[in-house]
Amino acid sequence: MASIKDVAAAAGVSVATVSRVLNDHPSVSADARTRVRAAVEELGYRPNVVARSLRTDETRTLGLVISDVVNPYFADLARSVEEEARALGYSVIIGNADERPDLQDHHVRTLLDRRIDGLLVSPTDGGSPLMLNAAREGTPMVFVDRWIPGVDVPVVRADGRAAVHDLVAHLHALGHRRLAIIAGPAATTTGSERVEAFRAALGEYGLPLPDAYTGQGDFQAESGRRATERFLDLAEPPEVVFAADNLMALGALDAIRARGLRIPDDIALAAFDDIPWFTHTDPAITAISQPTAELGRSAVRALVDRVEGRTARSVTLPARLVVRRSCGEPSAAHSPTARPSSPRRSTP
């Protein structure tokens, strides 16, 4: 590969001049500038960003550690993060933690070793010493979706409290009284907050949230399946299962289907996170939708603010309830928007 020396030789100038042209430094004669440009073109020269980074101590790269790329919510988040970063002149390197703290640590370490300029993380747990240290020692960092309490790092997330309340109101109106939740890991904020919001909303309707109706999941499909099976094994199973993310909802669907039960007749289902497939499941799934793309963009903007020396602020965006049919049919009076011709297969 051609190096800056080759370009300098071809253009008949010093490497310093080549560098100045490359970096749009003003004090270069028009003549030198055109000769360098020609040489660059001629040789197909591309600056070595590894060398540049070593010298300038900046990589124009952001790290993104997410809990699970295969989760459509995080895939979407990753996409918008990359998009906004690109618009601001940064690349992003994604680390997929797969909901495993050890893998998360691996990626944080690798990213730090690469000297990324800033780190976006959606923590899988309460934070390893490595991550907490990095934050304390001033690595520009922003939490997105999930965060770690007590750490002085801006947080960009959706607040699902109101939407969870709306969901419980919806369920209550449909006559449901025995409501269960499949929670995420208590070590994650989204894991605990969603249960708390659910419990609080139930409280307002005078409904309890017994331990037996609180399934412990890990945001992965398999845990949703297991938790749902335990619910169904109960002497008095819940009337509704609320999965705290879309993958656990998928697992719940698997479990329900395996028993040959019907939704919502035998059991109702709702999920946190909305994804395109929820429209097409049998029946369509009532879900709480997050402004995912906007979260990604805001998180990048906050991080880049920190990287470039400005101050970054936390951002909280609202989530909202999207009512579909998986919790039961609203009576006609309550649902002026129900589509009368909504297509359903009938069994012979």
Added chain:
Amino acid sequence: MASIKDVAAAAGVSVATVSRVLNDHPSVSADARTRVRAAVEELGYRPNVVARSLRTDETRTLGLVISDVVNPYFADLARSVEEEARALGYSVIIGNADERPDLQDHHVRTLLDRRIDGLLVSPTDGGSPLMLNAAREGTPMVFVDRWIPGVDVPVVRADGRAAVHDLVAHLHALGHRRLAIIAGPAATTTGSERVEAFRAALGEYGLPLPDAYTGQGDFQAESGRRATERFLDLAEPPEVVFAADNLMALGALDAIRARGLRIPDDIALAAFDDIPWFTHTDPAITAISQPTAELGRSAVRALVDRVEGRTARSVTLPARLVVRRSCGEPSAAHSPTARPSSPRRSTP
């Protein structure tokens, strides 16, 4: 951040010795080794991989340019690629082309600028000069899923020919005669191959594939929706729509649902790519399943072989048909495995 100099000073040795310890070079005294190890620990020293890369001219990093992270198939592929790479001691940087040749080029360029050791790509088009040049000039490269004919690069992919044939046989047995396909971009191999396989299989049954039944999509949901609408507007619409990937199947579902049509009664649907949600749509979708994780692993192994100077071979794995209910109910005689209690909602 502590540098190798700080470690050397703390351990009372030269930086050369520190480097040797770090790289497990044999000729270091046990004494020096322990002192260096202690200093590393003490200072929390992490080698600067940017500097190391500049010096050694290797980054232990692989680039992966995929067409769309939000496509569950590619998300899955990315996951297995990262997993295998990690096992072999490499990091991977993902570039998301979003099915756009310009974005693909952007990522290839960025990745090359970063001096990645090797490039895994699932090309969105016939290949830009940039990519073709890189391949010609010896950048270790492997194509995965899709490839570019005439370029001397190993290809790791699934062959869907037999599965498409099985699908057509299945459709024919169910009595369907008017079969349509939503193809991917003709510039991609998977775009053209799947239509060709479909056409060939139809031919064996004496069925034509009229132009009107060949929708042009781009592997994204929206194009599947539009193509399906055009099919439904036909004086004689097809009895079956075969979407060449899972996102276009999602779009097809949207279009079908918007018209209030029932699957498979009004129109049947099948898809290339199998994803977990296909089990839970209404009805479950018949699909062609690729060995995604194995494709990712094989691709990484092939690429690392090239990177480390061994020769890499192309790998072709079979895809297989997974029959579900979206193309019609097989008659009892043909489906000994049909679950009699399969749950379905009935309309009042």
Added chain:
DNA sequence: CTGAAAGCGCTTACAG
């Protein structure tokens, strides 16, 4: 406006 030179943090042949 321009170039020689120092230096970013490593690795590695070379000499001892």
Added chain:
DNA sequence: CTGAAAGCGCTTACAG
């Protein structure tokens, strides 16, 4: 076994 030194490809204060 060990260290001094060169060099990877850049950028940038410094001097002119």
